[in-house]
Amino acid sequence: MAAAAGRRVTAADVARAAGVSPATVGFVLNNTRGQTISESTRARVLEAASRLAYRPNSAAQALVSGRSRIILLVLPDWPLEFLLRNWLDEASRVLDESGYSLVTYARRPNGATRPLWESLNPDIVFGLVPFSDDDFVSMRGCGIRRIYPDPARWDNTELRMAVRTGPELQVAHLHERGFTKLVYAALEEPRPYSLVEARHRAACDHADSLGLPPPDLRLINYRDGSAERVVRDWHAAGVTGVVAFNDDVAATVVGAALRAGMRVPADLAVIGHDDSLIAATFAPALSTIGFDTTALGRGFAYFALHEVEGHPLQRWQAPENAAELVHRETT
Amino acid sequence: MAAAAGRRVTAADVARAAGVSPATVGFVLNNTRGQTISESTRARVLEAASRLAYRPNSAAQALVSGRSRIILLVLPDWPLEFLLRNWLDEASRVLDESGYSLVTYARRPNGATRPLWESLNPDIVFGLVPFSDDDFVSMRGCGIRRIYPDPARWDNTELRMAVRTGPELQVAHLHERGFTKLVYAALEEPRPYSLVEARHRAACDHADSLGLPPPDLRLINYRDGSAERVVRDWHAAGVTGVVAFNDDVAATVVGAALRAGMRVPADLAVIGHDDSLIAATFAPALSTIGFDTTALGRGFAYFALHEVEGHPLQRWQAPENAAELVHRETT
DNA sequence: CTGAAAGCGCTTACAG
DNA sequence: CTGAAAGCGCTTACAG
Secondary structure, X not given: OOOOOOOOOOHHHHHHHHOOOHHHHHHHHHOOOOOOOOHHHHHHHHHHHHHOOOOOOHHHHHHHHOOOOEEEEEEOOOOOHHHHHHHHHHHHHHHHHOOOEEEEEEOXXXXXXXXXXXXXXXXXXXXXXXXXXXXXXXXXHOOOOEEEOOHHHOOOHHHHHHHOHHHHHHXXXXXXXXXXXXXXXXXXXXXXXXXXXXXXXXXXXXXXXXXXXXXXXEEEOOOOOOHHXXXXXXXXXXXXXXXXXXXXXXXXXXXXXXHOOOOOOOOOEEEOOEOOHHHHHOOOOOEEEEEOHHHHHHHHHHHHHHHHOOOOOOOOOOOOOOEEEEOOOOO | OOOOOOOOOOHHHHXXXXXOOHHHHHHHHXXXXXXXXXXXXXXXXXXXXHHOOOOOOHHHHHHHHOOOOEEEEEEOOOOOHHHHHHHHHHHXXXXXXXXXXXXXXXXXXXXXXXXXXXXXXXOEEEEXXXXXXXXXXXXXXXXXXEEEOOHHHOXXXXXXXXXXXXXXXXXXXXXXXXXXXXXXXXXXXXXXXXXXXXXXXXXXXXXXXXXXXXXXXXXXXXXXXXXXXXXXXXXXXXOOEEEEOOHHXXXXXXXXXXXXXXXXXOOOEEEOOEXXXXXXXXXXXXXXXXXXXXXXXXXXXXXXXXXXXXXOOOOOOOOOOOEEEEOOOOO
């Protein structure tokens, strides 16, 4: 047998085993609409395919259909893992039900020079922050027709959740608690980062809408011991609240403040972002923003399906209460 | 022009523009060895390809060559992000230089039902822990010839770094500092997990070789407040040292111990794993195991290249000092 | 040194 | 209801 010879099983093998043509194998296995198949033929094909453990060659399918059924999600150059865990699980699950595979790809400065979309041939590419012009041109050149965010449609709710909703809730909470002189804090490492800028901008915009001065962006180092001095300087400059990029940053700031002999939140209030494990664990426990990542992941998957199938949603229905303030001890 | 018509540029388009055959385009662009090409022809082809921004269709290449030039790395169902950041950057960079793309894939219980190797057609699949028999069969059925770890070659040094080296250093350090009654701690969430078991086993083995009793595996919850009681119970039972799966777990244990009024490390010593950001940030700062993730990523890439090209390395040269103890305040 | 031809494994009009 | 044929975009013997 062909299969026994070490060769991979092809549609032709299945056809031979079932006593039909390769075309019929395709009709049965793909449930080709507009094509009627007798019950007995269908049964024989299915039996043979299952017995031979036939798996279509995805490269051949991609070549002939012009579609890879791969959805590529390009992640920004900044830690998102905690937020993304359930999100990706759920999104992958939903997309899989429709025959799509979700591949994630962290595009980093010193990473691969040949971007992954070149070898993967995805049907659609998503990013959480806008793509550079170079990336855009590169994707187009690889025959990728659907790229998101599309500059013309940049205010999508899914992206708001990743970028704007958190900072807005953070600033609003500090404002409510009476902390009005704020800074926006992120870490120097691992590298420069686009998502920090986007969230910082959202924080500034929301501060402005509340009549607060814009929180300056401050980068801190978590290893060299300089954080204590930095935090003390903030205090001396009258800063009363810190909007942290994520809970790790918040923990770093709180730790530094405690070492510097300050009281949290009396001397300095700090709010994190993500409601990650460390937020509940840290002493004092961190106030933060929690997200219903499963609901958001499902929402993304539906959105992606509509886009990739060429039926874009007219408007995006955000999950109710997908983001919420978690008030603990640092504000 | 074809390109202007919205169609993707093909080798035939380049051939037409350069006044040669499609075959010649392939010879030039692939530097086909054993095929001599005149300088003028080569120049014309390269010029045309560059002018038209030609990108070979990867599906067609995969179909005809039987190789996708994709390397799939299946990650375990447990947080590894901090460790993997530089590791993946470096591995991707090195593999890219040889024309391979590294795709990562977190295989999770409620994740996609159709595994990614089916749609990606990778040339080789790596896992950090052994694959289930089902997965193994599934990969074989998809025509994947190279799967790693191969049960027959399971003691590879790369994997030791992910699985055994850290726990060994953790146990050895606690032993040296005089902490001999140990538990191995991990978090209940997000879910069951294979890497925890593997590391716990490594810790037990090393404890045994040092003449210590095996540290029991204990799962703790970081949200429901039960951790304080659990930690107090450990203390009451005479436990003096905690080997934590990673720094997040260590932070949770230390935080619970402090809230329970215990002294760290006097009442309970705790050692983390990863030297992540939180290890340096936490108050008290966590003792932990740091890894030279860049060197390890590079090492993996070389190893993967040899495997995928069919020239397996006879033995693997581990980077010197790729793992080291970082002694801070919790031991 | 270069081109015409076959073929990778599928899908999809088109006949019958 | 089913099959023979063409074709997706490449690569690679094989001629010349």
